[in-house]
Amino acid sequence: MVVLKKRALLLAAVALSFSVKSLDPEYLLHGSIWQTTTAIFFSMLAVRFSWSCLLYPLCLSPLRHLPHPKQTSLLLGQFSRIIKEPTGYPHREWMEEIENDGLIYYRGLFNMERVMVTTPKALSEAVTLKSYDLIKPPTLTKGLARILGYGILLTEGQEHKNQRKNLTPAFSYRHVKDLYPVFWEQSRDMILGIDKDIESKPTTKDESEKQENSSEVNVDGWTSRATLDIIGVATIGKSFGAIEDDQSELYRTYQTLFKQDWQTRMIGLLNFFLPFWFLRALPIPRNVKVEKARVYLSKICFEMLAEKRSKIAAAKEKDKSDETAGGIDILSVAMQSGGFTDGQIVDQLLTFLAAGHETTATAMTWAVYVLGKHSDVQQKLRDELRASSLPDIRDTGAKVTAEQIEQLSYLHAVVNEVLRFYCPIPMTIRIAEKDVVLAGHLIPEGTTVLTPLIAANHNSAMWSEDPKVFNPERWMGPGRANTGGAESNYSNMTFSHGPRGCIGASFAKAEFACLLAAWVLGFETTLVDPDMETDVTGGIIRRIKGGLRVKVVQTKS
Known part of the structure; x- marks a missing residue:
C-alpha cells in the first residue's frame, strides 16, 4: 500500500510538471521537466511525511485516545525501547501495567500507529472472528x-x-x-x-x-x-x-x-x-x-x-x-x-x-x-x-x-x-x-x-x-x-x-x-x-x- 501511494505521488508529480510545461514553461525548475518533477515529488513526500508522521497520529487519529504507554518520543514513539529489548518484552510490561479494556495503543518509528490486543475477548475477535480481516504485512510476507x-x-x-x-x-x-x-x-x-x-x-x-x-x-x-x-x-x-x-x-x-x-x-x-x-x-x-x-x-x-x-x-x-x-x-x-x-x-x-x-x-x-x-x-x-x-x-x-x-x-x-x-x-x-x-x-x-x-x-x-x-x-x-x-x-x-x-x-x-x-x-x-x-x-x-x-x-x- 505504501509503495502504491508513492507511485501515485510520482505520477501526480509527473502530471503536474507536464501541465506546467504546457501552460507556463518559464516556471519549470531550471527549464527542466525532470528537475521539476523531482522537486514536486519530494515536496509531496515532505507534506505526506508531516501529515502521516506528525499531524495525523498526534492530533487527529481516532486511536490516540486509547490507553497507551507514557514517555513516548515525539517522532520515534516507543521505537527506541522496542529495538533495544527482546521481542515482546515491552508489550508484556504494558499489558500488565496499563489499565485497558482490550486494546493498548502505541506508536513506533516515525509515529507509525500500533494497536495491541490484550484481553481474552479481544484476542478472540482478532484471531478467530475477524482473522481474515487482519492480514500479514505485505512487506513481511514477500520477505x-x-x-x-x-x-x-x-x-x-x-x-x-x-x-x-x-x-x-x-x-x-x-x-x-x-x-x-x-x-x-x-x-x-x-x-x-x-x-x-x-x-x-x-x-x-x-x-x-x-x-x-x-x-x-x-x-x-x-x-x-x-x-x-x-x-x-x-x-x-x-x-x-x-x-x-x-x-x-x-x-x-x-x-x-x-x-x-x-x-x-x-x-x-x-x-x-x-x-x-x-x-x-x-x-x-x-x-x-x-x-x-x-x-x-x-x-x-x-x-x-x-x-x-x-x-x-x-x-x-x-x-x-x-x-x-x-x-x-x-x-x-x-x-x-x-x-x-x-x-x-x-x-x-x-x-x-x-x-x-x-x-x-x-x-x-x-x-x-x-x-x-x-x-x-x-x-x-x-x-x-x-x-x-x-x-x-x-x-x-x-x-x-x-x-x-x-x-x-x-x-x-x-x-x-x-x-x-x-x-x-x-x-x-x-x-x-x-x-x-x-x-x-x-x-x-x-x-x-x-x-x-x-x-x-x-x-x-x-x-x-x-x-x-x-x-x-x-x-x-x-x-x-x-x-x-x-x-x-x-x-x-x-x-x-x-x-x-x-x-x-x-x-x-x-x-x-x-x-x-x-x-x-x-x-x-x-x-x-x-x-x-x-x-x-x-x-x-x-x-x-x-x-x-x-x-x-x-x-x-
Whole structure:
C-alpha cells in the first residue's frame, strides 16, 4: 500500500510538471521537466511525511485516545525501547501495567500507529472472528516467501481456507498418532549421535572415569538437526541425515537463513520504508545468500515431489488404495487431496521444512535449559519416565506407541509449561485490510494490529497462579491438563487459535514430547554456568542469544 501511494505521488508529480510545461514553461525548475518533477515529488513526500508522521497520529487519529504507554518520543514513539529489548518484552510490561479494556495503543518509528490486543475477548475477535480481516504485512510476507514459499503460513483469504481444508487430514489425531514411532526413532538417533560425539572427543581419562564425568554439548545444533530429520520423515517419508552429518547441505542452508546478523536486522527495518524489489536488489552478502538458498531449496522440493509422484504411481500399480498409496507423510496426503498444483505443493514443503523444524528446535533448547535450571523438575520427569513402559532409549530395535507417550502426565505438563513460558514465537503482526471493530473500537484500514503471544502467556489477569513463575504443576490435576488452570483458551496463545492458528500444533507437541523424553532418559543435564541468566535474541523466533551449552552425563534408562 505504501509503495502504491508513492507511485501515485510520482505520477501526480509527473502530471503536474507536464501541465506546467504546457501552460507556463518559464516556471519549470531550471527549464527542466525532470528537475521539476523531482522537486514536486519530494515536496509531496515532505507534506505526506508531516501529515502521516506528525499531524495525523498526534492530533487527529481516532486511536490516540486509547490507553497507551507514557514517555513516548515525539517522532520515534516507543521505537527506541522496542529495538533495544527482546521481542515482546515491552508489550508484556504494558499489558500488565496499563489499565485497558482490550486494546493498548502505541506508536513506533516515525509515529507509525500500533494497536495491541490484550484481553481474552479481544484476542478472540482478532484471531478467530475477524482473522481474515487482519492480514500479514505485505512487506513481511514477500520477505518470508523467499524462504517459506506462499504456503499455508503466508496465504490469505479464500486461498488460505482452501489450503487449510486440504492439509487438515495430514495433521488429524489419527495421522499424528501414527507418527509417534517416527518421532521416537529420530529422538533416539539424536541421543546416539550425541553419544558418538562424546566418545569421539579426546580424553586422558580411562573408560570408567569417562562414564562418570560430564561432557559439554551444544544443544542448539543437536535439536535443530533432530527436528529437521523428523520433519523430513514426516513430510516426505525420509530423513535428511542431518543428525548423522552436521555439514549436510540442507542443514547448513537453514542455519544460514536463520542466522540473525546486522544485515538481516537492517533489511527488516528498511522494509517499513522501501519497496521490497529495491531491498531484494541491494548488493549485500545477505541477499546473495538468501537467493542462493531459495534456488537450492526450491530445487530440492521439486525433486522430492517428483520422487514421491513416482512412488505413488508404483504403489497404485500394486493395487494399493488411493488413501495409502505412497505413504502417510504430509506430502502424500497433500498430493492425494488433489487440491494443489505442483507449485503449491512445493510452497507447502518449503513452509513445513523451515517453520516446522526451527520452532520445535527452539522449544526443545529452552526445555534443556529448564532441565539444567530446575533439577527438581528434571528428577521428577526422569522418575516418571523410568516408571513407565517406555523402552531403553538406546535400544535401536524398540518401538513406542502414542498411548505410551500420552499417558505420561508430568511429561506433558513440562511440555505445556515450556511452550507457555518460553513461547518460541513472541508475537504476530497483522494489518487491518479494511476498517474493523475490535473490543468496541474502530480500527482504521491499514493500522498495524499486534497479538502479543508471550505477553498473554505471562499475564497475571489471565492466569489463576503466578504466570511469571515456571511451574509445570499448574498443568497437573483434574481439568488442568489442557488449560493450566486458566479460565480462557486465549490465556495460552503459543499456537494462537482460530482459522489462522497453527495447523501443526498437535504434531509439534507430540514431537516435542518424544524429544524431551528421549533427552531425559539419555542424559542427566546441568548448566555449564549454574547461575546462567539467558539473554534472548530479537526477531521472529525467540532464541537464547549465543546458543546453549550444557554438561551431560550419560545415563541408562
